[in-house]
Amino acid sequence: MLPVHQGGLLVIVVALWTGLRAPCLSQEIVLENEFVRYVVGPDGRNLSLTDKVGQGEQLITTQTGYIVTYRQAGKTFVPRRCTKNGDTLTVEFENGRVVLEVTSRRHHFTFGIKSVEGDADEIRLLNLLVKPSQLTSSISGIAQDDNFAVAVRSLNLLVLGQVHSVRLTTGQSSGGQPGSSQEPSQAASISAVAYREHGFGGAAVALVGCPTPGLRDALREMLEAEEAIRSPLGGPWASDAPETQGSYVFATVSEENADDWIELARNAGIAEIHMIGWEQTLGHYQPRKNLFPHGIEGLRQVVEKIHAAGLKAGMHTLTGCISPADPWVTPHPDPRLAVDARFTLAAALDENADRIIVQEKPGDLDTVWAYGSRGNVLRIGDELIQYSGLAQEPPYGFTGCKRGAFGTKPQSHAPGSSVDHLFVRYGCFLPDEKSTLVDEIAQAIADVYNTCGFDMIYMDGAEGMPGGWYGISRMREAIFRRLKRPALVEASCWDYHSWAFHSRLGAWDHPNWGLKPFVDWHCRSNEEHRRSTLLPAQLGWWAILGPTQDHDAELPDEFEYLCAKALAYGMPLSFQGIAPGPNPPCARQPEYLKMLAHYERLRLSQQVPQTIRDRLKEEGQDFHLEVRADGSWRFYPVDYMSHKITAAIPESDTWQVTNRYSAQPLRVRIQALYGVEPYEGPRALEILSLKSADELGQAAQAANVTAQFELVQDDVKAGKQSGKFFVRNSGNSPRGAWAKVTKAFEPPINFEDRAALGVWVRGDGSGAVLNLQLSNPLHYWPTCDEHYVHLDFQGWRYFELLLRERDADEFHRYVWPYGSYYAVVYRSPLIRDHVSELNIYLNNVPVQGSTTCLISPVRVMPIVSIKLTRPALELNGRRITFPVPLASGDYLEFDGSGDVRVYDARGTLTQTAQIEGEIPELQNGVNTIHFSCAAETPPQVHHRAKVTVIAFGEPLQP
Numbered sequence: 001m002l003p004v005h006q007g008g009l010l011v012i013v014v015a016l017w018t019g020l021r022a023p024c025l026s027q028e029i030v031l032e033n034e035f036v037r038y039v040v041g042p043d044g045r046n047l048s049l050t051d052k053v054g055q056g057e058q059l060i061t062t063q064t065g066y067i068v069t070y071r072q073a074g075k076t077f078v079p080r081r082c083t084k085n086g087d088t089l090t091v092e093f094e095n096g097r098v099v100l101e102v103t104s105r106r107h108h109f110t111f112g113i114k115s116v117e118g119d120a121d122e123i124r125l126l127n128l129l130v131k132p133s134q135l136t137s138s139i140s141g142i143a144q145d146d147n148f149a150v151a152v153r154s155l156n157l158l159v160l161g162q163v164h165s166v167r168l169t170t171g172q173s174s175g176g177q178p179g180s181s182q183e184p185s186q187a188a189s190i191s192a193v194a195y196r197e198h199g200f201g202g203a204a205v206a207l208v209g210c211p212t213p214g215l216r217d218a219l220r221e222m223l224e225a226e227e228a229i230r231s232p233l234g235g236p237w238a239s240d241a242p243e244t245q246g247s248y249v250f251a252t253v254s255e256e257n258a259d260d261w262i263e264l265a266r267n268a269g270i271a272e273i274h275m276i277g278w279e280q281t282l283g284h285y286q287p288r289k290n291l292f293p294h295g296i297e298g299l300r301q302v303v304e305k306i307h308a309a310g311l312k313a314g315m316h317t318l319t320g321c322i323s324p325a326d327p328w329v330t331p332h333p334d335p336r337l338a339v340d341a342r343f344t345l346a347a348a349l350d351e352n353a354d355r356i357i358v359q360e361k362p363g364d365l366d367t368v369w370a371y372g373s374r375g376n377v378l379r380i381g382d383e384l385i386q387y388s389g390l391a392q393e394p395p396y397g398f399t400g401c402k403r404g405a406f407g408t409k410p411q412s413h414a415p416g417s418s419v420d421h422l423f424v425r426y427g428c429f430l431p432d433e434k435s436t437l438v439d440e441i442a443q444a445i446a447d448v449y450n451t452c453g454f455d456m457i458y459m460d461g462a463e464g465m466p467g468g469w470y471g472i473s474r475m476r477e478a479i480f481r482r483l484k485r486p487a488l489v490e491a492s493c494w495d496y497h498s499w500a501f502h503s504r505l506g507a508w509d510h511p512n513w514g515l516k517p518f519v520d521w522h523c524r525s526n527e528e529h530r531r532s533t534l535l536p537a538q539l540g541w542w543a544i545l546g547p548t549q550d551h552d553a554e555l556p557d558e559f560e561y562l563c564a565k566a567l568a569y570g571m572p573l574s575f576q577g578i579a580p581g582p583n584p585p586c587a588r589q590p591e592y593l594k595m596l597a598h599y600e601r602l603r604l605s606q607q608v609p610q611t612i613r614d615r616l617k618e619e620g621q622d623f624h625l626e627v628r629a630d631g632s633w634r635f636y637p638v639d640y641m642s643h644k645i646t647a648a649i650p651e652s653d654t655w656q657v658t659n660r661y662s663a664q665p666l667r668v669r670i671q672a673l674y675g676v677e678p679y680e681g682p683r684a685l686e687i688l689s690l691k692s693a694d695e696l697g698q699a700a701q702a703a704n705v706t707a708q709f710e711l712v713q714d715d716v717k718a719g720k721q722s723g724k725f726f727v728r729n730s731g732n733s734p735r736g737a738w739a740k741v742t743k744a745f746e747p748p749i750n751f752e753d754r755a756a757l758g759v760w761v762r763g764d765g766s767g768a769v770l771n772l773q774l775s776n777p778l779h780y781w782p783t784c785d786e787h788y789v790h791l792d793f794q795g796w797r798y799f800e801l802l803l804r805e806r807d808a809d810e811f812h813r814y815v816w817p818y819g820s821y822y823a824v825v826y827r828s829p830l831i832r833d834h835v836s837e838l839n840i841y842l843n844n845v846p847v848q849g850s851t852t853c854l855i856s857p858v859r860v861m862p863i864v865s866i867k868l869t870r871p872a873l874e875l876n877g878r879r880i881t882f883p884v885p886l887a888s889g890d891y892l893e894f895d896g897s898g899d900v901r902v903y904d905a906r907g908t909l910t911q912t913a914q915i916e917g918e919i920p921e922l923q924n925g926v927n928t929i930h931f932s933c934a935a936e937t938p939p940q941v942h943h944r945a946k947v948t949v950i951a952f953g954e955p956l957q958p
Contacts, residue, residue, distance in 0.1 A: 029084045036209030044079030060187045065127030108208030116200045124193045125205045133188035137532035139494045143188030149212045155228040158203040159194045231501035238503045243488050244536045246271025247572040254291035258302045260580035262309045268593035269600030274314035283326035285444045300452040314456030320465045320475040321428035330407035336437035338423035338430045338466040345417040351410035357397040362390040373779035375424025384408045425464030433471030446482030459491035473497035506537035511826035512551045514808025515558040518826045520619040539566045540574025546585025547905040550829040559592045563599040564623045568616035588907035609958040637953035647942035648798045654930045661953040665896035665919045672886035673944035675866040676800040679758040688858035690721045696741045704731030707739030717760040717796045718856040725853045729845040736815035738843040750833040755863045757801040760856035763791040768851040771841035776831045783828035867936040874930040878920035
């Protein structure tokens with residue numbers, strides 16, 4: 001780690017390529033170095049920003065900003081006068097003055113705030129509107145195109161650099177005539193703001209000029225010249241550091257099992273063992289006694305053992321978070337814990353009271369302790385109290401109080417005592433961002449890192465810090481400054497101030513549904529961030545999923561899809577949910593890790609030509625790696641064509657697949673799905689009755705869409721009324737042509753023992769999509785439990801929509817009105833005992849057309865295990881039978897030759913058997929398939945199956 005310049009400067013880097021030199025008026029302020037010429041008018045207005053090599057004007061001069069602006073009481077003031085005397089720049093306002101120290105460097109200028117006169121709330125520096133805006137990043141502070149770049153970098157926590165794209169209107173550009181092809185359609189706003197609450201003195205900015213291809217060199221030079229906080233594994237150095245290319249695995253390591261983890265990592269080609277759960281509590285970060293009976297020395301020896309095996313060791317922290325069991329919380333809560341609301345005790349409180357009366361109205365505070373909530377903990381003196389209700393009418397207060405929470409002691413409290421609502425995120429308390437508790441937590445983390453000799457630290461949860469950007473940055477910087485050895489740094493929060501020591505982006509929480517489209521979306525996002533931030537990226541965190549009540553286990557092609565895309569993009573991986581031992585969540589874990597080792601060897605050795613890597617990047621396209629005994633390899637394109645069969649829709653047992661490749665033997669996977677108890681069964685719970693129009697809220701819809709939902713009695717399949725959903729699209733695209741109605745459950749309903757929706761739907765053949773979506777209250781972590789019905793049929797059909805079969809695979813094909821969908825659609829399970837709403841969407845409505853859909857009352861039912869015996873396929877008239885039984889969750893695989901293999905829900909190989917009949921041929925073009933089986937099901941339960949036909953193409957050629 002390198003020292004930071006004590007004066008604290010914030011730097012803006014500008015790369016310049018071509019342009020014309022701006023005219024120099026007698027009172028203009030001209031700043032000039034080897035590459036850059038920056039001109040400011042006598043009124044403080046930005047006049048020109050050109051590079052001396054290419055002579056290109058990069059400023060949008062028709063909408064100029066000012067080098068300094070002054071904000072007070074919600075009003076922004078621009079300068080009256082700007083003068084330069086030696087290295088001092090004085091900017092005068094009607095209500096104040098800002099004095100800057102200006103220094104010229106070889107490739108940059110610095111502008112440091114020396115003094116501020118007046119009552120400013122904030123001082124904004126630079127205020128440049130520049131043409132390069134092809135890529136912008138608030139993380140790196142960079143705006144760039146192919147030739148020119150601007151990067152705003154702060155060197156302390158007194159200022160925040162801000163970069164964002166601006167859509168230009170006609171006449172805002174200086175390039176060409178309005179509407180001409182030379183006029184840019186967007187620009188980038190570049191500024192840096194200092195706030196009074198953090199202090200103005202020492203805040204500064206700088207400009208560094210160079211062509212865009214040399215931007216990383218310029219940033220490195222600037223950070224070194226200004227002695228800024230930085231890392232040889234971070235910021236502009238990160239992409240060149242070999243350490244950022246290795247993959248890692250989350251591991252609950254102990255003194256006892258360290259050798260097992262080392263063996264797993266080496267067999268999988270994984271470069272780093274990343275330790276999680278190693279701490280006794282978050283906050284003090286002492287090693288867990290059951291994992292490390294020899295304490296910190298035992299942990300140090302484990303790290304040494306990992307190093308001796310040629311591997312790296314990483315440590316995971318929940319940055320800034322403090323466990324409820326930590327000594328900073330119990331038995332005496334530290335007064336420096338963050339507070340987000342304060343009240344005044346209105347009446348005396350004895351140690352047994354379960355109601356707290358305060359002078360102020362409680363407001364919208366949460367009343368539950370949950371991972372996604374803001375907590376329900378009050379601090380009065382030395383006591384913590386949890387409440388479950390709020391009194392919003394006088395007398396105001398908190399009800400249902402649990403006294404002496406988290407191991408504190410119930411006490412009596414006098415009227416007038418402060419009642420503090422503690423700041424809570426992720427089920428943890430946090431320090432006041434300006435307190436010395438930040439430094440003490442940082443030192444506790446750094447002591448472990450330094451003592452044990454770790455190589456990587458993941459600063460998780462930093463986004464939960466109070467104080468916004470300042471709190472995040474202060475916590476992360478406090479840790480990094482105390483590290484005494486090089487650190488590969490990742491974090492869940494990709495914040496601006498930490499960029500210079502942040503090593504790698506891209507760690508997302510793993511998906512549980514829609515694994516392949518999720519990978520594609522992750523790759524797209526990583527590529528954009530990699531280009532805009534200059535930081536390398538990884539494709540994690542991934543999990544090798546085992547089966548749960550919410551989803552199936554991960555299949556081989558899903559895991560290989562991830563590996564192939566990581567190789568294609570040259571991105572390392574990170575893994576959760578895997579462990580050494582005989583019973584991992586997914587029994588096929590050893591097979592998958594062996595596959596990973598082959599891919600990692602190819603990725604790190606860079607053996608695969610770019611032409612093949614470009615093919616492997618194709619979204620939605622699977623590939624299979626074949627590795628021969630001599631170590632040679634080749635890739636095959638593969639299509640996995642899946643179809644669901646349900647006895648509720650008899651015609652679903654016959655369908656067609658199109659083989660794009662040459663004729664080949666049938667390859668197939670058949671999975672037995674769960675059945676659903678009857679719609680009319682005794683355990684069916686009706687969650688949408690359609691008995692009253694008041695049951696559903698008013699329809700909402702996209703632009704150019706009109707919608708109406710009404711109850712009708714003239715066409716009823718179940719119940720006494722049907723819901724008629726009519727949507728018209730007057731727009732020019734079906735994408736994003738949606739409408740919805742909502743049934744809200746207040747309070748949330750509980751159907752924990754039920755796992756499937758049952759609904760009758762009357763389609764109109766329009767091709768629109770009906771989406772029945774369940775959700776949770778936000779404090780239980782938001783989710784969108786998607787279930788689609790394609791209206792490509794006419795008349796009534798009955799649909800069984802299982803929660804474990806969420807339709808995340810198709811989500812990306814449509815445009816929906818909800819964001820953050822990686823968590824809510826692909827990842828977050830539905831909390832079944834707290835379901836808050838049912839949303840009914842119609843989407844993909846035909847252009848200049850309409851859709852009319854009828855639905856029955858919606859019910860939720862339990863699912864049941866069924867048994868399929870002797871499943872058979874008839875392909876183009878030729879029949880093949882698999883003489884095996886499949887219980888729900890089990891699946892068989894047949895590779896086109898040899899025996900059929902049967903796996904249970906965990907992926908354990910349970911049986912092999914010879915097929916019956918000749919192997920049919922999957923012809924080039926359209927093929928017709930018919931499925932049949934003997935099914936053992938309870939009465940009125942439909943058998944269900946998923947058949948995936950697999951087609952291989954010719955191997956890729958360089």
